[in-house]
Amino acid sequence: MSTTEEPTQGTTISVTEQAAEEAIALLEGESMDTDIAGLRLYVQQGGCAGLSYGMRFDNEPEEDDTIFEHHGLRVFVDPASMNYIEGSVLDYEGGLQGEGFHVENPNVVSECGCGESFRT
Structure with a gap:
């Protein structure tokens, strides 16, 4: 399903403003056109x-792909991945433990100890 329109109810990925700003800065640093x-x-x-x-x-x-746009950032998700991550929020965390993007996924039933992998 290729779309730039609002996805169907219940199939959404959200992006926090902080995550969008960080991702857009990285895209621009790579000289990529953030409109595409x-x-x-x-x-x-x-x-x-x-x-x-x-x-x-x-x-x-x-x-x-399903295309989501939040705070000026375009997010692309393939159909197979959408089955696992619909309803998730992409966030950006900074601090003493390190910086980086983090997915808050309501579908996860368990994660490994390091938080890098999960099960739905």
Whole structure:
């Protein structure tokens, strides 16, 4: 389902303003056009709990991606990943423990001890 429109009820990914600002700054640092390019959020096999999150910048969405826009940031999610992460919030955390993006996923039933992988 390729869309730049509002996704169907219940299938949404949210992005905090802080996460959007950080991602947009990184996109611009890579000289990517933030009107077309975006952050790809996906789920992959791996980690001690079975699944892990992945993120990368893409110049444009794939044909079957769902596209979310929050605070000027475009987020691309493929259909298979959407099954695991719908309803999630992408946040950015800073501090003494390190900085980085974090996915708050309401579908997770357990995480590994390091917090890098999960099970739904």
